[in-house]
Amino acid sequence: MTGRVEGRVCVVTGAAQGIGATYAKALATEGAKLVISDIDDGTAVADEIKASGGEAIALQNDVSHWQSCQEMAAGALKAFGRIDVLINNAAIFGKLERASIEEISPELFDRVLKVNVGGTFLCTKAVLPAMKKQGYGKIINISTSRIFAGLPFYTHYDASKGAVFGMTRAMAKELGDHGIRVNAIAPGSTMSENVKARTDWRDGGPAAKLAGRSLKRLQDPEDLIGACLYLASAESDFTTGQTLVIDGGGAMW
Ligand SMILES: NC(=O)c1ccc[n+]([C@@H]2O[C@H](COP(=O)([O-])OP(=O)(O)OC[C@H]3O[C@@H](n4cnc5c(N)ncnc54)[C@H](O)[C@@H]3O)[C@@H](O)[C@H]2O)c1
Numbered sequence: 524m525t526g527r528v529e530g531r532v533c534v535v536t537g538a539a540q541g542i543g544a545t546y547a548k549a550l551a552t553e554g555a556k557l558v559i560s561d562i563d564d565g566t567a568v569a570d571e572i573k574a575s576g577g578e579a580i581a582l583q584n585d586v587s588h589w590q591s592c593q594e595m596a597a598g599a600l601k602a603f604g605r606i607d608v609l610i611n612n613a614a615i616f617g618k619l620e621r622a623s624i625e626e627i628s629p630e631l632f633d634r635v636l637k638v639n640v641g642g643t644f645l646c647t648k649a650v651l652p653a654m655k656k657q658g659y660g661k662i663i664n665i666s667t668s669r670i671f672a673g674l675p676f677y678t679h680y681d682a683s684k685g686a687v688f689g690m691t692r693a694m695a696k697e698l699g700d701h702g703i704r705v706n707a708i709a710p711g712s713t714m715s716e717n718v719k720a721r722t723d724w725r726d727g728g729p730a731a732k733l734a735g736r737s738l739k740r741l742q743d744p745e746d747l748i749g750a751c752l753y754l755a756s757a758e759s760d761f762t763t764g765q766t767l768v769i770d771g772g773g774a775m776w
Pocket of ligand 1: 536537538539540541542543560561562563584585586587611612613614615616617618638642665666667668709710711712713714715716717718
């Protein structure tokens with residue numbers, strides 16, 4: 524029996540832990556070859572995949588630096604010869620404090636946009652030569668359902684993820700003729716390791732979100748696997764420019 528992404532080479536940024544690691548392991552279970560990219564060391568995730576019989580390498584990259592993104596693409600090609608899927612998951616998020624507009628410094632605002640928006644742009648730019656040569660590729664950007672809900676104390680972060688939403692549409696229109704599909708996942712508040720460790724909630728935290736959800740339970744990283752596999756596989760080959768909100772029916776647009 525073959526997996527849903529059998530033999531596909533998937534690059535997942537920010538995959539050393541958290542939701543990125545969940546995406547990577549799920550893709551490997553369905554037959555993909557994984558590039559675990561992160562500014563931190565992702566060797567443990569790659570080793571876990573290999574121990575389960577999969578193929579994976581770990582690369583240390585900073586998505587906000589162009590040369591590092593080019594090294595990421597080159598490393599993936601050296602190891603596996605092609606790049607089928609890029610998941611732009613790396614972001615300044617889990618350790619970013621809730622803050623009012625007055626509390627957010629101009630420098631921090633710039634840094635969040637540089638990593639979350641600039642990183643998505645640079646990683647996509649880096650894999651395009653390979654995807655264009657193949658005439659096929661899947662880019663999955665990561666936004667957030669917050670941008671549809673309208674929530675306070677994260678203006679820098681929400682600005683960055685709103686840009687990712689817009690960029691997904693622009694990229695899809697530009698790259699369709701090359702067989703490259705660009706879609707986004709917009710998760711709700713999800714209990715990744717860093718979210719569980721948070722103490723700076725100013726809006727009641729994840730439990731406060733349940734009242735607004737159609738499906739009233741906390742969201743786990745595993746809730747995002749279905750959307751990830753759908754968008755990475757051939758099942759979504761006629762889908763592009765779309766943003767899938769996965770938040771238990773909270774934000775609707
Ligand atoms: N957990 C949630 O509630 C939630 C909700 C909506 C969207 N998201 C998005 O999902 C993604 C993953 O969420 P998470 O909870 O695992 O976040 P997280 O903060 O725990 O993980 C982010 C990962 O990105 C890496 N990273 C940060 N800066 C980087 C850089 N410059 N270069 C390369 N890697 C870098 C980090 O090392 C980390 O491993 C993020 O894009 C986040 O914005 C999360």
